[in-house]
Amino acid sequence: MMLEVSLRHDFGSFALDAAFTAPAGVTALFGASGSGKTTVVNTVAGLMRPDAGRVVAQGEVLLNTAAGICLPPNRRRIGYVFQDARLFPHLDVRANLLFGARFAPRGATGPAFDRVVEMLGIGALLERRPGALSGGEKARVAIGRALLSKPRLLLMDEPLAALDAPRRAEILPFVERLRDAGLPILYVSHSVAEVARLADTLVVLGEGRILASGRAEDVLADPALAAQFGAQEAGALLRARVLGTDADGLTRLQTATGTVWVSQPAPVGAELRIRIHASDVILAREAPQGLSALNILPGRVEKIETDSGQRAWVQLRMGDEAILARLTQRSVTALGLAPGVPCHAILKSVAVARDDLAETHK
Numbered sequence: 001m002m003l004e005v006s007l008r009h010d011f012g013s014f015a016l017d018a019a020f021t022a023p024a025g026v027t028a029l030f031g032a033s034g035s036g037k038t039t040v041v042n043t044v045a046g047l048m049r050p051d052a053g054r055v056v057a058q059g060e061v062l063l064n065t066a067a068g069i070c071l072p073p074n075r076r077r078i079g080y081v082f083q084d085a086r087l088f089p090h091l092d093v094r095a096n097l098l099f100g101a102r103f104a105p106r107g108a109t110g111p112a113f114d115r116v117v118e119m120l121g122i123g124a125l126l127e128r129r130p131g132a133l134s135g136g137e138k139a140r141v142a143i144g145r146a147l148l149s150k151p152r153l154l155l156m157d158e159p160l161a162a163l164d165a166p167r168r169a170e171i172l173p174f175v176e177r178l179r180d181a182g183l184p185i186l187y188v189s190h191s192v193a194e195v196a197r198l199a200d201t202l203v204v205l206g207e208g209r210i211l212a213s214g215r216a217e218d219v220l221a222d223p224a225l226a227a228q229f230g231a232q233e234a235g236a237l238l239r240a241r242v243l244g245t246d247a248d249g250l251t252r253l254q255t256a257t258g259t260v261w262v263s264q265p266a267p268v269g270a271e272l273r274i275r276i277h278a279s280d281v282i283l284a285r286e287a288p289q290g291l292s293a294l295n296i297l298p299g300r301v302e303k304i305e306t307d308s309g310q311r312a313w314v315q316l317r318m319g320d321e322a323i324l325a326r327l328t329q330r331s332v333t334a335l336g337l338a339p340g341v342p343c344h345a346i347l348k349s350v351a352v353a354r355d356d357l358a359e360t361h362k
């Protein structure tokens with residue numbers, strides 16, 4: 001286990017009682033404003049000491065209030081990227097980056113200065129002060145500074161929240177590169193699109209409690225949690241591999257249960273995540289004929305969750321994966337949907353998670 005966190009804290013007006021574990025990869029901490037995300041991240045970083053808590057990173061105990069252990073932030077080997085970058089205004093970019101390097105422990109592994117500068121595309125900015133940088137450039141320098149401290153874990157607290165859509169789209173590939181390089185990341189976000197694109201593990205926080213924690217695709221496809229993600233944003237994540245491009249330009253993808261076509265070009269063999277919004281799914285009991293929709297996948301109803309309106313969330317199981325559909329309760333009754341019933345999902349629209357992000361924030 002890469003990270004184990006448990007904490008209890010009472011602010012008086014707000015109490016937090018949360019525990020989760022995270023394997024390697026990107027763990028997204030998702031929750032509404034005020035649900036306690038920053039408090040969790042600050043506890044991991046050592047910026048906050050909870051009433052009771054335990055934090056273990058890669059086997060090393062960073063906090064154990066019961067045993068009186070609480071390592072100071074600079075001894076935790078954790079990089080922290082804040083929402084507002086927090087660069088030193090009187091230092092140029094080079095000096096800001098070198099400040100991070102001062103905290104790198106002797107013998108720690110991680111990319112060297114030149115590599116970080118190249119990876120983040122900040123070579124032309126080294127002599128500038130933060131006041132002369134755009135929001136996206138500041139974010140990249142803040143990531144660079146954190147990386148140069150050679151952390152064992154990177155904490156990112158809504159690093160893109162202060163940025164506009166084009167700037168966000170510019171930074172995300174860098175975060176993906178860090179993920180692919182194997183750096184464990186705890187990523188705070190309340191954007192479902194960001195979570196769908198980046199997260200391996202998803203932890204959902206609500207009013208100081210953990211509502212769910214597990215593989216991102218399982219949590220996103222859980223009908224009991226769909227309301228947390230919102231009627232517009234809720235939807236499942238499927239893994240797909242690019243098979244090729246058809247003569248008409250559509251890209252053919254292989255998912256666990258069938259072929260899916262998307263309009264975005266992608267190289268053969270690439271592993272993609274596709275995101276299917278629950279509101280873009282129609283269910284049919286029989287395989288439909290004479291329909292313009294290209295993407296139809298077979299599955300079996302697993303769970304149905306009615307909401308307070310006239311709607312319901314239906315989870316369709318497809319082997320190891322699942323799709324979520326938002327239907328009226330009238331349709332659920334008319335189709336005779338119940339757990340175990342075989343069904344076909346007609347996908348009105350399928351988006352590659354990467355392009356989906358840009359679209360969602362347009």
Ligand SMILES: Nc1ncnc2c1ncn2[C@@H]1O[C@H](COP(=O)(O)OP(=O)(O)OP(=O)(O)O)[C@@H](O)[C@H]1O
Nearest residue numbers: 011013014031032033034035036037038039040190
């Ligand atoms: N030092 C403090 N004293 C009192 N209450 C606090 C303190 N820090 C946080 N809180 C309260 O704890 C709750 C959780 O705050 P926290 O910043 O962890 O939430 P969050 O999920 O990160 O929110 P956001 O997405 O808005 O940043 C809030 O109600 C906040 O007012």
